[in-house]
Amino acid sequence: MRSDVLHVIENGESETAEFKSSRSSFEALARAVCGMLNQQGGVLLWGVDDTGQLTGVEDAEAQAEDLTHFLMRHMNPRPLLSVSVHEAKGKPIIMVDVPSGSDKPYSLGRQILVRIGSRTMRAGVDESAALVEQSAIELERWEREPMPGFAVEDCDVDELEKARSEIAQAGRFGIDAPASDEELLQRLYLWRNGQVTNAGVVLFASQPRMWVPNVFVRVVSYAEGKAGPIANDVIVDGPAVRSLREVVTIIQQRTGFSGRFVKGKLKREDRPAYSVFALREGLVNAITHRSYEVIGGSVCVEIFPDRLVIRNPGRLPDGWTAQDLRRVHGSHPFNPDIAQVFLLRGLMEQLGMGTQKLMAACKELGAKLPVWRVEQGTVALTIFQAPEPEAADVLTGRQAEFVGSLMAGAEFRAADYLSATGMSERQGRRDLAELEKRGIIERHGKGRATVYRRTDGGRS
Numbered sequence: 001m002r003s004d005v006l007h008v009i010e011n012g013e014s015e016t017a018e019f020k021s022s023r024s025s026f027e028a029l030a031r032a033v034c035g036m037l038n039q040q041g042g043v044l045l046w047g048v049d050d051t052g053q054l055t056g057v058e059d060a061e062a063q064a065e066d067l068t069h070f071l072m073r074h075m076n077p078r079p080l081l082s083v084s085v086h087e088a089k090g091k092p093i094i095m096v097d098v099p100s101g102s103d104k105p106y107s108l109g110r111q112i113l114v115r116i117g118s119r120t121m122r123a124g125v126d127e128s129a130a131l132v133e134q135s136a137i138e139l140e141r142w143e144r145e146p147m148p149g150f151a152v153e154d155c156d157v158d159e160l161e162k163a164r165s166e167i168a169q170a171g172r173f174g175i176d177a178p179a180s181d182e183e184l185l186q187r188l189y190l191w192r193n194g195q196v197t198n199a200g201v202v203l204f205a206s207q208p209r210m211w212v213p214n215v216f217v218r219v220v221s222y223a224e225g226k227a228g229p230i231a232n233d234v235i236v237d238g239p240a241v242r243s244l245r246e247v248v249t250i251i252q253q254r255t256g257f258s259g260r261f262v263k264g265k266l267k268r269e270d271r272p273a274y275s276v277f278a279l280r281e282g283l284v285n286a287i288t289h290r291s292y293e294v295i296g297g298s299v300c301v302e303i304f305p306d307r308l309v310i311r312n313p314g315r316l317p318d319g320w321t322a323q324d325l326r327r328v329h330g331s332h333p334f335n336p337d338i339a340q341v342f343l344l345r346g347l348m349e350q351l352g353m354g355t356q357k358l359m360a361a362c363k364e365l366g367a368k369l370p371v372w373r374v375e376q377g378t379v380a381l382t383i384f385q386a387p388e389p390e391a392a393d394v395l396t397g398r399q400a401e402f403v404g405s406l407m408a409g410a411e412f413r414a415a416d417y418l419s420a421t422g423m424s425e426r427q428g429r430r431d432l433a434e435l436e437k438r439g440i441i442e443r444h445g446k447g448r449a450t451v452y453r454r455t456d457g458g459r460s
Helices: 004-011 026-037 060-074 125-138 157-170 181-187 198-204 240-255 276-289 322-326 336-344 354-364 397-404 414-421 425-437
Strands: 017-020 042-046 082-088 091-098 111-116 119-122 217-222 230-236 257-260 269-272 299-303 307-313 371-375 378-384 441-444 451-454
Touching: 004 017, 004 042, 004 082, 004 091, 017 026, 026 042, 026 060, 026 091, 026 111, 026 119, 060 082, 060 091, 157 181, 157 198, 157 240, 157 336, 198 240, 198 336, 217 240, 230 240, 240 276, 240 299, 240 336, 276 299, 276 307, 276 336, 276 354, 276 378, 322 354, 322 371, 397 414, 397 425, 414 425, 425 441, 425 451
Parallel strands: 017 042, 217 299
Antiparallel strands: 042 091, 082 091, 111 119, 217 230, 257 269, 299 307, 307 378, 371 378, 441 451
8 A cells, every 4th residue: 555645645735735845944834734723634744845746854753853842832722733754755754644623723823824725824803703613612522521520530540651651652742741640631632621521531431331321332243144143242341442452352352363374385374354453443433433422322343254343323524425435535533532542542543544544454354345334323334354265275284294294405205295194196196286386395307206395485
């Protein structure tokens, strides 16, 4: 799959994409970022000129760090975004992933900027008023409502510490994660008017179901192709990120691995029935896009013999269809505060690239492309199991046992194989032809002088 940078360049500059050459100042970069924050978000590429030509940025790692600190010092309020260095065609490019701001309006040097088409400009009086009004509406989201009676002491201490560590490791905060739990929650926009928000409960409560009964993930396994007898049913409860990881582990345990023998190798190579990335990405989307206001609704994973379905209560953004998810698209999570924490912890793809990478991961395993559906107040993602290796891809026990007993370079004749395995001459020669085809043995000579030599491929 091509890099994120090249994908953005191919689509050109727009309301959600801006290119800046290596000569651009920090202020020029910050203006573009501010405009995106006040609109629908986007991506800024530093080291790409207006025509899409790659110019690169010298000393990119240091420049990325300096840019991050500049944005944090001069933007008000302080944004949550990601600054990272990528290599495209041998040139270092700095990418700024800009989610749509959750605390609009944002200003730079007391100027409120907006992104109109591919241009960034100062917002007029009416536009500024609209942003303030929109911000008031955003504050009414369920995730931003304070949870009465919930205190920092009700948070899972280990999960807060793990989040602090992962945020620092991912390098997406721009500044060091605060040591104080209360300050960390404040900086993550999970603290309003002296109280932890609903989003904070979902992400960090020791027992979130005590506060929000429908915050859990149900994993159901069916014994047949369609919903029928239930083979296994479990409820996963806990902080959102921990639940995500636990659900991925449960799926792997229930679906297992398939194996194949690669040409030239005797050792069996196992592969998962489902891409770990695809599972994680599908679950992250379900958790961050779900509607938490729906009473009785929860994220549910249904495992069938040949596929699994991840469902969450909710809908797509206005005007979107399920087919839009198969293309590069903007990121519009219904719960941006929850989504930003997943992003900061390195568990979420930005700019709508997650679904593209999800499809690529499934394709790499040889599985059918995933399918999204919107039905009866839910969004459902179906991921198909990777096909089992063909019978011809698997060595028989007698083949593996005989060849495994030989040192690399050891020679033998067909009669030796027939004697050791007890096979008929006809079947024995088929076995030897298969081993030769795989590059595990080599044939030398002809007729009665034919000998086989064990290669060194796959020795472990």
